[in-house]
Amino acid sequence: MASNKSQGAKSKNQPPKKKQRNDLFIDKKRPTKKDEVLDDVSDGHSEEEEEAGDLLDGDEQMSGFDDDDVSEISDEDDAPWADDFLQGSDDNEDSGSSSTSGSGSDSHSDETDIEEKSRAIDEQRAREEEDAQAEMELNIKEESDEFRLPTKEELEAEQQRPPDLANLQMRMKEIVRVLSNFKHMRQEGTTRKDYIDQLKIDLGSYYGYNEFLIRVLVDMFPVVELMELIEAFEKPRPTCIRTNTLRTHRRDLADVLSKRGVELDQLSKWSKVGLVVYNSHVPIGATPEYLAGFYYIQGASSFLPVMALAPQEKERVVDMAAAPGGKTTYVAALMKNSGIIYANEIREARLKSLTANLHRMGVTNTIVCNYDGREVSIFLVFIRI
Numbered sequence: 596m597a598s599n600k601s602q603g604a605k606s607k608n609q610p611p612k613k614k615q616r617n618d619l620f621i622d623k624k625r626p627t628k629k630d631e632v633l634d635d636v637s638d639g640h641s642e643e644e645e646e647a648g649d650l651l652d653g654d655e656q657m658s659g660f661d662d663d664d665v666s667e668i669s670d671e672d673d674a675p676w677a678d679d680f681l682q683g684s685d686d687n688e689d690s691g692s693s694s695t696s697g698s699g700s701d702s703h704s705d706e707t708d709i710e711e712k713s714r715a716i717d718e719q720r721a722r723e724e725e726d727a728q729a730e731m732e733l734n735i736k737e738e739s740d741e742f743r744l745p746t747k748e749e750l751e752a753e754q755q756r757p758p759d760l761a762n763l764q765m766r767m768k769e770i771v772r773v774l775s776n777f778k779h780m781r782q783e784g785t786t787r788k789d790y791i792d793q794l795k796i797d798l799g800s801y802y803g804y805n806e807f808l809i810r811v812l813v814d815m816f817p818v819v820e821l822m823e824l825i826e827a828f829e830k831p832r833p834t835c836i837r838t839n840t841l842r843t844h845r846r847d848l849a850d851v852l853s854k855r856g857v858e859l860d861q862l863s864k865w866s867k868v869g870l871v872v873y874n875s876h877v878p879i880g881a882t883p884e885y886l887a888g889f890y891y892i893q894g895a896s897s898f899l900p901v902m903a904l905a906p907q908e909k910e911r912v913v914d915m916a917a918a919p920g921g922k923t924t925y926v927a928a929l930m931k932n933s934g935i936i937y938a939n940e941i942r943e944a945r946l947k948s949l950t951a952n953l954h955r956m957g958v959t960n961t962i963v964c965n966y967d968g969r970e971v972s973i974f975l976v977f978i979r980i
């Protein structure tokens with residue numbers, strides 16, 4: 596179809612390409628002519644009709660327009676027509692007619708057009724950003740007007756009632772919001788300390804933390820991070836297991852456990868031995884693989900001190916507070932049961948679980964001791980503790 600049309604157009608004795616381009620452009624700019632052309636091109640008409648459309652273009656080119664028409668039309672910014680024209684130009688090039696200079700000028704006008712559009716988009720975006728900023732500032736101002744710290748009397752009245760958790764939560768949020776933009780949102784006559792003191796009281800009431808812990812946490816973290824941390828503490832942790840590489844490989848373990856109905860996945864990229872258990876149809880602490888020491892049930896965060904220590908084969912390592920042996924058994928696996936580990940535990944009763952886990956996990960390079968780690972200065976001669 597396209598080739599037929601192209602042939603038809605070729606046989607119609609076209610005017611020089613550049614002129615044809617301008618005339619087409621002009622033609623499309625005139626609403627009535629444009630409609631005609633659009634009808635011709637897009638209505639799915641027969642080839643004859645399309646050829647007639649091509650012919651019509653040619654007729655109109657011949658009829659021409661005066662200079663006023665040209666200038667009036669060429670002042671307008673009408674990119675779709677330029678696109679249409681460029682398309683037409685390609686067709687003609689395919690058909691073998693030569694028009695190097697014409698196509699150069701096309702791409703130039705096209706580039707200018709794109710630049711203008713791009714500039715207009717940038718300007719529009721800048722205007723929108725300015726509006727958004729102004730709106731945000733207005734919102735902040737309105738919101739900050741709404742929140743104020745409770746008075747001494749209000750706090751005393753609050754203490755007479757059971758804690759209103761929803762209200763406490765809302766107030767903590769508001770305090771964090773004000774502290775995050777203190778200059779603009781502070782209540783007149785208040786200091787940062789006023790807000791932080793109130794936040795400490797509310798954190799204590801809401802989460803049940805004691806004053807000491809709250810003070811340490813508030814001193815340690817910026818308020819936004821502090822709230823994220825405390826909220827994270829509240830979330831239940833997923834069950835994690837650590838593959839015992841003295842006994843098996845993670846993939847083999849995952850295969851055998853999933854056959855038992857344990858839904859699990861690799862922990863994350865930073866651990867080669869961790870698996871997260873999402874759901875299990877069997878008790879994860881009583882599978883044959885567990886009893887055979889193929890894995891240890893261990894929070895992912897407990898992997899980190901051992902990974903940071905990065906114990907090497909044949910080293911001598913002390914685990915100063917070892918029971919029930921989670922980290923000791925991981926250290927032993929990384930050392931491939933070579934070197935020596937001193938696993939110390941102050942509480943005699945906990946030595947049982949420690950030794951039981953060492954046996955279960957196949958650890959053979961460890962000596963268990965029962966001292967107060969603070970008083971055993973001999974441990975200090977060890978490089979890795």
Ligand SMILES: C[S@@+](CC[C@H](N)C(=O)[O-])C[C@H]1O[C@@H](n2cnc3c(N)ncnc32)[C@H](O)[C@@H]1O
Pocket residue numbers: 897915916917918919920921922923939940941942945966967968969
């Ligand atoms: C959180 S547990 C250790 C967990 C262990 N590191 C693991 O990964 O399984 C803390 C242990 O340290 C012991 N402990 C506390 N103070 C100690 C001390 N001064 N000397 C030796 N052990 C101590 C406790 O009895 C307790 O068993």
